[in-house]
Amino acid sequence: MTAAPASPKASPTMSAPDYRPTVFLPKTDFPMKAGLPEREPQILERWQQADLYAQLRAARQGREKFIYHDGPPYANGDMHIGHALNHVLKDAVVRTHSLLGKDVPYVPGWDCHGLPIEWKVEEAYRAKKQNKDEVPAKEFRAECRAYAQHWVNVQSQQLQRLGINGDWKKPYLTMDFASEATIVSELLKFAESGQLYRGAKPVMWSPVEKTALADAEVEYHDITSTQIDVAFEIVEAPNAPELVGAHAVIWTTTPWTIPVNQGIAYGPEVEYLLVHVTELDGSIRRYLVAEPLAVEFFGRLQLMERAQRGEIKRFDSSGPDFKGANLAGAIARHPMHHLGGFFANPRPFLPGDFVTTDQGTGLVHMAPDHGEDDFALCKAHGINPVFAVEGDGRYRADWLWLGGESKNVINPTLNAPDGPICSDLKAAGALLSAGPFSHSYPHSWRSKKKVIFRCTPQWFVPMDAGSPTLREKAMAAIAATQFTPDKGRNRIGSMVEGRPDWVLSRQRAWGVPITLFVDRKTGDYLVDKSINQKIVERFREQGVDAWTPEFAAELLGDRVDQYEMITDILDVWFDSGCTHVYVLESGHWPEYRWPADLYLEGSDQHRGWFQSSLLQSCATRGRAPYNAILTHGFTMDANGRKMSKSEGNTINPLDVMKTYGADILRLWALSVDFTEDHRIGDEILKGVADQYRKLRNTFRYLLGALDGWSEDERLPVSEMPALERWVLNRLAVLSGELKAAVLAYDFNRYTSLITGFVQDDLSAFAMDVRKDSLYCDAPTATARRAWRTVLDITFHALTRWLAPVLVFTAEEVWGTRYPDAGSVHLLEWPEIDAGWQDETLAHQFILARKLREEAYLKLEEMRRAKEIGSFLEAVVTIETTNEDRFVAMQALDLTELLLVSRVTLVKGASEALTVGKSDDAKCARCWRFLPVNPETELCGRCTDVVGEMVHDA
RNA sequence: GGGCCGGUAGCUCAGGGGUUAGAGCACACGCUUGAUAAGCGUGGGGUCGAAGGUUCAAAUCCUUCUCGGCCCA
Structure with a gap:
């Protein structure tokens, strides 16, 4: 004891002396009130100055490695609650495995390219009344780079404040030149191994901005379009010969797509009928429409009114009903077939699952250039897009019908009932109705102008080419990966099983270029290893700005005119799909090796990073870049609902850290069932804070009870009373349970095992029982020495076990007892003697x-x-x-x-x-x-x- | 609309066919006043999301519905 209690003082009352000074009460400077918001930043500063991360690397040098590879968050805003949970889990994995004595490097990273950053930079231009197109690309990219770097810096600070221990001095960024060079080099591996092809796909396209738009760049407004019913004459019908000569009727709100029609889709299960219209001269026209939509069809054609007015003799829909399946093999012809060429080609009837009887005629005109269903169905039947509409929204000059028309196809006058399309159809006898139609239609977020669906050439990675196919390799890799929770396997498996080819290209500025040259004659892309090597080298020096026409000329010499230089950029998922290469494999971080033991992200990344990394790695290396995947659910508000700014139910982790402290936020993250969606709110945080207080007070008591402890006091276990040996037994059992929880990434169990032990075994039982001995026995008494010995062992176990959870508090506790001993985070799993386990004793204590x-x-x-x-x-x-x-x-x-x-x-x-x-x-x-x-x-x-x-x- | 997942006390979580469904916290009441803005004890609190079904027996298995979530359309 440092301060020996004084002799009893005379009591002020005459009855008995005051023995309080003779009692050995706990004594410590460790405050009950945590004051985490103020204290934590001070502790953090000490870690930063001492470079704790480097110290830990040095301390674990040569030990068994655990390779955790960090997925890159997007660098465009403050940390939100999802980031907080995600990073606390990552940090807990790294710290608990490190506690087990392994060498666990943690290099954090950021995803820096991509559209959201481009938007923000463009927004700044607009605010300054500048036009993006007038800014040189290089300058624009420099601003994107600066923007991303700004948020990397901000998030780095915020994550460090949360107590995440990583290599913050040397993170990886997808926009590092070395990364960009690696991404290009990986892309060229796809090219060299023939795993790239150029195809086409309908995308949202803004004719005004002459660019493709992402879904998020589109907003919907109500507009009035022209709806038309158009008759296509049936010329062949092998399964329903009576249909030959009748007209199939299609309905559309985009008349401009009729000049690009290439077929008609029907619903195989839909019931169709023939409407007979008898003209005044006695001739009969027969129209094929879906039975449930016939009445609406009569209405649009005003058949009733026309009959009453005597414009037609009569109409009826008698005749046998039949299923769409009978249309298999039937052929129609385009209303403008007399123009010849493209228009003279047969228009086949194709079975479409998407055909419904909600609206229209139950027969859908197919323009594979301008609709996703259309594209997919036509592609399946060997019908390809024709690219009749150009980037500015006009028909190609050489198009047989309306070629050279000066108006954009989405222009209302072009589509109007008296416009050229309707006029020509009417003249051809094919226009059955034309009128206004109100509906919701996509517009560009920026220009507010209408957009169109338009097929554009894109670069793809085939899923089903070669043997084994990429899909097969990916499925095998999924089977070989460990998933926590296991349901993740099922989820990513069903996605990979059913996914289409990977579209790699984007028509954008802020990203890694698809560094390909396409032969203008053959359409083949150039595969030249020495050129590819030069490309990669140049990117290593200059990053994405290296991709210029001048560089192309330098590479190709006099062949430059023979090739088209591709200017598309890569899908950012390809960037992040390559992180395993430049972080684990490049040697830039020599502490790493490939592949990773673990990837850890939210369950949305089954479609994102887990999958892009899987496909990238399977295509280039034949296996997944990870051995195991850990996923977490999403953080909901206190009522289990999704957080959104508009609902005003968001919880900001920066505020939580300001009010409660990072340790509370961490304890929350490690207390909930992260494998599912989970909640956060004031009540929950208050509960966590209460839990924290209990732990803190226990540490305070331990520190106070161990005041003046010296090694001379330590007593051999064999000389200890039953209660002491029982506590050691509990520690031994707990140690095994905690290790199991660590290996299973079951942090909820990990923290509840510790809090359960502290509350139930220590605070409510052993500590309560041993107060008498601690306070009143002589310092030399065996019983008191035994208890203090156990308290010392418990102290060492608890500080280490809680260090990955309460990173700041554990340091504060450790530093209070050992001011000069260095960080608690360098320590390893407490030494627990397996021999402390004692079944008999455990049963006695249950009694x-x-x-x-x-x-x-x-x-x-x-x-x-x-x-x-x-x-x-x-x-x-x-x-x-x-x-x-x-x-x-x-x-x-x-x-x-x-x-x-x-x-x-x-x-x-x-x-x-x-x-x-x-x-x-x-x-x-x-x-x-x-x-x-x-x-x-x-x-x-x-x-x-x-x-x-x-x-x- | 489709695929996958979830709903056990006010809160965080156990229990995954077999007594009367548990723990910690919170709450109420009490003890202590030598962990004191602490510690200890006792107590109240549940239609196990709902409805059907299988079974001697269902929180647990099946079906439907409902609410919520992620990913798609």
Whole structure:
């Protein structure tokens, strides 16, 4: 003890001396109030100055490695609650495995290219009334780069504030020149191995901005379009010959797509009928429409009114109903077939699952250039897009119908009932109706102008080419990967199984170019290893700005005119799909190796990073870049609903850290079931803060109880009483359970095991029982030394075990006891002797605690009856007929364990537990009810201890 | 609309055919006043999202519905 208690002071009352100064109360400077928001930044600063991350790398040098590879968040805003949860989990994985003694490097990264950053930079231009197109590309990209770098810096600070221990001095960025060079080099591997092809796909296209738009760049407005019914004459119908000569009717709100029609889709299960219209001259026209839509069709054609007005003789829909499946093999011709060429080609009927009877005629005109369903169905039947509409929205000059028309196809006058399309159709006898139609239609977010669907050439990675195919390789890799939780396998598996080819190209500025040259004659892309090598080298020096026509000329020399230089950029998922290459494999971080043991992200990344990395790696390396995947769910508000700014139910992790501290946020993240969606809110955070307080107070008590501890005091386990050995047994069991939880990434279990032990075993039981010994026994007493020895062991175990969770508090606790010992985070798993486990003891204590519970129920009754206050005033008598039970109880010091004045064991005629009040007096020092010396009011033990002190003094 | 997943006390979580569904926290009441803005004890609190079904027996297995989530359309 550093401060020996003084001698008893004379009590102010005459009755008894004040023995308080002779009691060894806990003593510590460790404050009860945490003040985390102020304290944490100070601790963080110490770590930064000492370069804790580097220290940890040095401390684990040469140890077994655990390769965790960090997925890159997007660098465009403040950290949100999802980032916080995600990074706390990552940090917990890294720290717990590090605690197990492994070398676990953690290089954080950021995703820096892509559209959202481009937008933000463009927005700034617009604010300055500048036009993006007038800014040189290089300058524009420099601004994107600066924008991304800004948010990398901000997020780095925020994540460090959260206590994430990583290599913040040397993170990886997808926009590092070395990364950009690697991405290009990986792309060229696809090219060299023939895993790229140029195809086409309908995308949202803005004719005004002459660019493709992402879904997020599109907004919907109500507009009025022209709806038309158009008749296509059926010329062949092998399964329904009676249809030849009849007209299939299609309905559309985009008349401009009729000049690009290439077929008609029907629903195989839809019921169709023929409408007969008898003209005044007696001739009959027959129209094929879906039965459920016939009445609406009559309405649009005003057949009833026309019949009443005498414009037609009559109409009826008699005739056999039949299923669409009978249309298989049928052929129609385009209303403008007389123009020849493209228009003279047959227009086949194709079965489409997407055909419904909600609207229209149940027959859908197919323009593969301008619709996703159209494109897919036509492609499946060998019909390809014709690219009749150009980037500015006009028909190609050489198009047979309306070629050279000066208006954009989406122009209302072009589509109007009196416009050229309708006029020509009418002249051809094919226009059955034309009128206004109100609906919701996509517009460009920026120009507010209408957009169109338009097929454009794109670069693809084939999923099903070669043997084994990429899909097969990916499926095999999924089977070989460990998933936590296991349902992730199913999820990514069904996605990969059904996904289409990977579209790699984007028509954008801020990204890594697709560095290909396409032969203008053959359409083949150039595969030249020496040129490719030069490209990669140049990118390493200059990054994405290297891709210029000048560089192309330099590479190709006099062949430059023979090739088209591709200016598309890569899908950013390709960037992030390559992180395993430049982080794990490049040697830029020599502490890493390929592949990773673990990837850890939200479950949305089954479609994102997990998949892009999988496909990239399977295509270039034949296996996944990871051995295991850990996924977490999403953070909802207190009511289990998704957070959104417009709902005003968001929780900002920066605010939580300001109000409660990072350790509270971390404890929250590691307490919830992260494998599912989980909640956060004020009530929840208050609960977590309460939990934290309990842990903090336990540490405070441990520190106070261990005040003045010296190694001389340590007692061998063999000399310890049962309670001490039982606590060691609990630590040994706990150690095994915690290790299992770490290996299973079960942090919820990890934290609840610790808090359970602290609350139930330590605070409510062992510490309560041993207060008497700690406070009142002589410092040299074996019992007190035994308890302090166990407290010391417990202290070392708990600080280490909690260090990955309460990173700041653990450091504060450790530093309070060992101010000069360095960081708690460099330490390893506590040394727990497996021999401490003791089944017999464990069973004895289950019995003891049951008796305690039973006794307390009865004592509580006495207390309610005001017969006693403290349980120390009570005596307990336990009677049993059972010999084994008697022996077991005898082995325990039940008076101590029950915290009463005396427990009497009786071997008698019944099983009973009775309680009563002690006849003894209260010892003025230890407050137990025992025989006391009436003069000093001290029990025997306290008489000795106090006597010793007076003697020493 | 489709695929996948989830709903157990006010909160965070256990339990995955077999007594009367548990723990910690919160809450109420009490003890202690030598962990004191702490510690200890006792207590109340549940239609296990809903409805059907299988079974001697269902929180647990099946079906439907509902609410919520992620990913698609």
